[in-house]
Structures are given as C-alpha cells and as structure tokens.
Amino acid sequence: MTDKMNFQAEVSKLLDIVVNSLYSDKQIFLRELISNASDACDKLRYLALTNQELGTKAGKLQITVLPDDKEKTLVIQDNGIGMNKEDLINHLGTIAKSGTADFLKNAKENGSVVDLIGQFGVGFYSAFMVANKVEVLTKKAGEEKAYLWTSNGVDGYEIVEAEKQQNGTEVKLFLKENEQNYVDTIYLRHIIRTYSDHIAYPIVLALGEAGEETINTASALWAKHKSEVTEEQYKEFYHHISKNFDDPWLTLHFKAEGNMEYSGLVYVPSTQPYDLFQPDKKKGLKLYVNKVFISDKVDELVPNYLRFVVGVVDSADLPLNLSREMLQQSPLIAKIKQGTVSRLLKDLKKRSENYEDYKVFWDSFGTAFKEGLYEDFTNRDEIATLSRFYSTFDKTKLTSFDEYISRIKGESKAIYYITGDDLNVLANNPQLEAFAAKGIEVLLLTDPIDEFWTQVFKTYQGHALKHISQADEDLSFEREGVKAEAGSLERLLKKMEELFKEDVSKVVATEKLTKSPASLTVEDGQMSIHLERLMKGHQQQIAYASSRVLEINPYNPLIIKLSEMIFDPKNTSQVEEISRLLLDQAKIAEGEPVKDPSFFADKLSEYLLKAI
Ligand code: ADP
Numbered sequence: 001m002t003d004k005m006n007f008q009a010e011v012s013k014l015l016d017i018v019v020n021s022l023y024s025d026k027q028i029f030l031r032e033l034i035s036n037a038s039d040a041c042d043k044l045r046y047l048a049l050t051n052q053e054l055g056t057k058a059g060k061l062q063i064t065v066l067p068d069d070k071e072k073t074l075v076i077q078d079n080g081i082g083m084n085k086e087d088l089i090n091h092l093g094t095i096a097k098s099g100t101a102d103f104l105k106n107a108k109e110n111g112s113v114v115d116l117i118g119q120f121g122v123g124f125y126s127a128f129m130v131a132n133k134v135e136v137l138t139k140k141a142g143e144e145k146a147y148l149w150t151s152n153g154v155d156g157y158e159i160v161e162a163e164k165q166q167n168g169t170e171v172k173l174f175l176k177e178n179e180q181n182y183v184d185t186i187y188l189r190h191i192i193r194t195y196s197d198h199i200a201y202p203i204v205l206a207l208g209e210a211g212e213e214t215i216n217t218a219s220a221l222w223a224k225h226k227s228e229v230t231e232e233q234y235k236e237f238y239h240h241i242s243k244n245f246d247d248p249w250l251t252l253h254f255k256a257e258g259n260m261e262y263s264g265l266v267y268v269p270s271t272q273p274y275d276l277f278q279p280d281k282k283k284g285l286k287l288y289v290n291k292v293f294i295s296d297k298v299d300e301l302v303p304n305y306l307r308f309v310v311g312v313v314d315s316a317d318l319p320l321n322l323s324r325e326m327l328q329q330s331p332l333i334a335k336i337k338q339g340t341v342s343r344l345l346k347d348l349k350k351r352s353e354n355y356e357d358y359k360v361f362w363d364s365f366g367t368a369f370k371e372g373l374y375e376d377f378t379n380r381d382e383i384a385t386l387s388r389f390y391s392t393f394d395k396t397k398l399t400s401f402d403e404y405i406s407r408i409k410g411e412s413k414a415i416y417y418i419t420g421d422d423l424n425v426l427a428n429n430p431q432l433e434a435f436a437a438k439g440i441e442v443l444l445l446t447d448p449i450d451e452f453w454t455q456v457f458k459t460y461q462g463h464a465l466k467h468i469s470q471a472d473e474d475l476s477f478e479r480e481g482v483k484a485e486a487g488s489l490e491r492l493l494k495k496m497e498e499l500f501k502e503d504v505s506k507v508v509a510t511e512k513l514t515k516s517p518a519s520l521t522v523e524d525g526q527m528s529i530h531l532e533r534l535m536k537g538h539q540q541q542i543a544y545a546s547s548r549v550l551e552i553n554p555y556n557p558l559i560i561k562l563s564e565m566i567f568d569p570k571n572t573s574q575v576e577e578i579s580r581l582l583l584d585q586a587k588i589a590e591g592e593p594v595k596d597p598s599f600f601a602d603k604l605s606e607y608l609l610k611a612i
C-alpha cells in the first residue's frame with residue numbers, strides 16, 4: 001500500500017529555497033546526512049544500555065557511504081535507531097519548530113540558505129540541493145516493519161512498506177545531472193575528511209572493486225588532548241554540534257581532574273541564534289558518560305544567562321542509567337555546571353581585554369549575559385566585571401564598571417545610570433543636563449533587561465549603583481543669567497498643574513536643567529517611565545501607574561517669558577497652548593507618545609510660521 005502525502009507548508013517553502021539556491025557549498029549535504037546517521041547511532045547506543053538485545057542485533061555501529069558510478073546515486077547508510085512510519089511522517093515531512101514561518105520569510109528575502117540549514121536543523125532537506133529524488137529505506141530497531149520513503153522534493157512524498165534486514169537507515173540520493181561528481185571517491189574522501197572527521201563512529205567509504213576504506217579516526221574529539229586537535233577539527237565539531245554555520249567565537253576544551261573527573265568541549269558562537277529570546281529555546285550541553293551519548297541539551301549543565309553556549313561534557317563518574325530526575329538532583333551535574341561556568345567566565349575575562357574582539361561577543365550575547373547579574377549570585381561580581389554599557393562619556397563606545405569608576409572625579413562615588421528604549425533619545429534626555437554640567441558620567445541602559453537587574457544589583461566594588469533620579473548629592477550649581485521672578489513663576493506652575501491635572505501629579509521648578517525648558521520624571525521611589533512603558537508593551541497589568549512630575553527650568557527664556565505673560569488675561573489661550581507644547585516636548589524627550597499628535601503638529605507649525 002502506498003501512502004502519498006504532502007509536505008507541511010513550511011517544508012515546501014523551505015525546499016523551494018534550498019533547492020533553488022545558488023548556494024555554492026552544496027557539499028555540506030553530506031555532512032548533514034552523516035551527522036544524522038551519527039545521531040541515529042548515538043540514540044541506539046543509548047537504548048542499548050537498557051535493552052541489550054537491541055545492541056547485540058545492531059552489531060558494531062558504523063556509517064557507510066556508497067557511491068554508484070553507473071547509476072549516479074549515492075547512499076549514506078547507518079545501523080542506528082532507524083525510523084518507523086510515524087517517525088518518517090513527523091521528521092521528514094514537518095518542521096516542528098516555533099517561528100518557522102517568520103524565519104523562512106526572512107531567509108527568502110535575505111537569501112541566507114546557510115543560516116536556514118544551520119539554525120533550523122533542516123539538514124536532511126539539504127539532500128535536495130544535489131538530488132532530484134531521495135529514497136529513505138529504514139527500519140526501526142526492535143520493530144518488525146521496514147519502510148521506503150520517496151520524494152522528489154517538490155510534490156510531497158510517498159511511504160510504502162518495504163523489505164530490510166538490518167535496523168537503521170539508508171538514504172539514497174539520485175544525483176542531479178550537474179552534481180554527479182559526488183560519486184567520485186577521491187572527492188568524497190576529501191569532503192568527509194573536511195567536514196566529518198570528528199564523528200565518533202567509523203565512516204566507511206565503499207570503493208567498489210577496490211574494497212573499502214575507513215576515512216575518519218572515529219574517536220571522541222573532547223577525549224583527546226588539546227595538542228592532538230587542530231583548529232579545523234574544533235571548528236567542524238562546533239558546526240556538527242551547534243548546527244550553526246558561523247565560526248565559534250570561543251572554544252573551551254578542558255579536563256577537570258581531582259575528586260571528580262570530567263572533560264568538556266564547549267563553544268560560544270559568534271552570531272546570535274534567532275531564538276535567543278524565545279521562551280521555548282532549548283539550551284544546554286550534550287552529555288556523555290565515558291563517551292556514550294546520554295542526552296542532548298541537558299538544561300542542568302548551563303545557567304540560563306549562558307543559554308547560547310553549545311558543546312559536550314563527558315564524565316566517567318556519572319552512572320550510565322541517568323534519568324531526568326537524577327539529572328536534576330545530581331550534585332555531580334551541579335559541580336560540572338559550576339566548573340564549566342567558572343572556566344567560561346575566566347576565558348571571557350581574557351578575551352575582554354581586546355575591545356574589538358569582545359564587542360563581537362557583547363553585541364550578540366550581552367543582553368542575555370546581563371541576566372546573570374540577578375540570576376547567578378555566586379558569580380555576580382565576575383559577571384558585572386564582564387558587562388559592558390554605553391555611557392555619556394562616549395555614546396559610541398562600550399565601557400565597563402571599572403572604567404567608569406576610574407573616571408569618577410567628583411564627590412559622589414556612585415555609578416549613575418538612566419534607562420530608556422533608544423540610545424540617542426536617552427543621550428539627549430533633559431534629566432542628564434545637570435550631570436553633564438557637573439561632569440558626572442551616566443550609563444545609558446537601553447535593554448529591557450536593564451530595568452530588572454538594576455533592581456537587585458545595587459553595588460559594585462563598594463560603589464552604589466543609582467538611577468539618576470536617586471542622585472543624593474546636590475546637583476545645583478552656579479547658574480549664570482536671569483531667572484524667572486519667583487512670584488510669577490509660582491503662578492505659572494500653579495496654572496500648569498491645573499492644566500495638566502490628568503497628565504502629571506505636580507509641576508515643580510528645578511535647578512537641574514541647563515538647556516531644556518521642561519522635563520518629565522517620576523516621584524521618588526516609583527517605577528521608571530521606561531519600565532512602565534515596557535510592562536504596558538507586554539500587556540502586563542500595572543496596579544497603578546507612577547505619578548509623573550513635570551520639572552520646569554526657571555532659567556529658560558521661554559519659561560521666563562511665559563511667567564511674564566501670565567498676568568495679562570488676554571494671553572491666557574496662548575500661555576495654555578505653549579504650556580501644552582512644552583509638556584509634549586518633555587514627553588517626546590522621554591520617549592513617550594504625545595497625547596494629541598494633531599494638536600501638537602498644528603500648533604507647532606502655527607508657532608513656527610510666526611517665527612519666520
Ligand atoms: P535534525 O538533525 O536537526 O533534527 P534533520 O533535518 O537533519 O534535522 O533531520 C530531521 C530528523 O529526521 C532527525 O531529527 C531524525 O529524527 C530523523 N532522521 C534523519 N536522518 C535519520 C537517520 N539516518 N536515522 C534516523 N533518523 C533520522
């Protein structure tokens with residue numbers, strides 16, 4: 001019986017992109033298929049731990065590559081776990097990842113097939129870059145029936161029952177006319193050496209009459225000594241394990257000895273994965289026990305703020321039959337995690353000495369990394385030392401807490417910061433004017449996460465971390481020039497407070513502004529305007545909004561003029577209009593929307609016209 005099925009819409013789209021791509025490194029299809037074969041062997045080896053019969057039947061796990069020069073076909077064969085019908089439908093007809101549709105659209109527009117294949121783990125479909133028909137003959141270990149899956153990569157696929165003795169999978173590619181160099185054994189040997197040398201199972205290349213040849217060394221890379229591993233091998237292993245195509249930014253290969261022995265090979269990618277901020281992102285390291293694969297993405301091995309780290313750890317001290325619950329409770333796992341994290345932080349420290357180099361890391365992962373400031377109490381100081389920010393000292397250059405401290409000149413020893421959505425808007429916030437006038441540097445924090453860690457991270461090396469609204473020192477200074485007359489100013493403030501009843505809780509005069517006529521802030525101890533905006537953006541319930549305060553600069557000529565005008569009743573409507581424009585202006589400077597944009601636009605042009 002034949003079952004004809006359609007690909008899930010996402011798969012069709014993906015295939016359309018992959019098949020028609022002009023991507024030149026088509027040879028990576030072989031790496032992908034070998035990688036799948038290796039995963040299949042890992043899975044069987046793991047099952048065999050608890051089901052000896054499966055292991056015995058499978059025999060020695062290996063991957064075989066069989067080119068056929070006459071038929072122009074290429075077979076990649078394994079004796080791993082295999083697939084049943086359900087697996088075939090679920091794994092070779094759908095992509096079960098969230099955000100697929102968006103990503104595909106994006107990739108189509110930007111034409112980045114490499115990212116696609118890598119980030120989506122859609123390796124199998126890359127076979128259609130070189131083949132116009134693919135057959136998958138497969139039998140799942142421990143089951144009776146075998147199946148043949150066939151597709152031309154366009155009209156969906158077919159599944160029929162088939163005959164197969166051995167468990168495992170044979171992927172047969174019918175090569176496209178201009179891709180037939182993939183039957184050339186010299187070329188194949190070269191590709192396998194380049195991309196798959198690190199695979200832990202033997203990869204055997206069938207040479208026809210000349211017999212066969214094992215191409216790789218088939219030993220676990222992480223178990224080798226550093227001096228035995230080349231840069232290329234590290235890189236390829238990274239590609240295999242991360243399914244990314246970028247180069248690793250950091251490679252950390254270590255062996256811990258002492259009362260507990262384990263080794264690890266972990267990487268920090270150089271580019272941000274598309275799902276770094278998706279709540280369902282899978283993270284973690286691959287876990288091996290004495291080179292036997294135990295589990296993929298073991299969450300317990302890395303903290304959340306390092307969720308971009310990929311790699312493997314291996315320890316012979318762990319039991320082979322490790323269950324999920326045991327993983328969660330195991331003090332050994334916790335120890336491996338701790339050890340890995342401190343090694344990583346140490347390496348980051350070294351790399352942070354080179355500004356340009358470290359910026360690559362920070363641009364991709366800084367936002368996630370800062371979560372460690374409230375998540376990882378033990379390493380909090382190291383994480384803080386490694387964190388980078390923009391600041392008013394130079395808003396184009398990242399700086400550290402230590403550099404900030406080294407520049408402190410005045411009385412106050414505090415580290416000041418301000419939060420907002422956009423670096424440029426923030427840098428021009430009127431609230432910074434007094435700090436600028438006194439030569440006090442302020443960190444410009446623009447990530448949503450900054451609102452959160454700043455709530456708990458209150459000191460660094462004895463220096464208090466403070467929002468600019470918490471400045472305790474006297475920010476007033478010798479002012480030059482005229483000030484609005486006290487009595488009329490008082491009257492103007494009253495008038496504005498009356499006028500803006502619904503917008504602000506009070507209107508006050510301030511000494512802190514040097515340029516702007518007005519600025520918006522919140523009452524002491526309340527949620528910042530930026531945080532409030534963030535929470536509203538995330539549909540969060542806010543029990544009560546912070547009360548805004550409108551601060552007025554009595555030295556500003558506009559304010560002086562208004563306070564003079566206020567005594568004459570015939571000016572009333574003009575005073576009111578200008579006051580409203582001032583409030584709107586203060587809102588804009590804070591990154592807030594104005595209440596009535598058409599009023600703002602009309603009045604602005606009206607007054608501009610008067611001026612010219
Ligand atoms: P990924 O390897 O990232 O999961 P692929 O597109 O390469 O994505 O493969 C999709 C799925 O198909 C695999 O996760 C696996 O379940 C299944 N699969 C592919 N090749 C094999 C194989 N040789 N043996 C068993 N299962 C396989």
Ligand code: MG
Nearest residue numbers: 035036123124
């Ligand atoms: Mg794969």
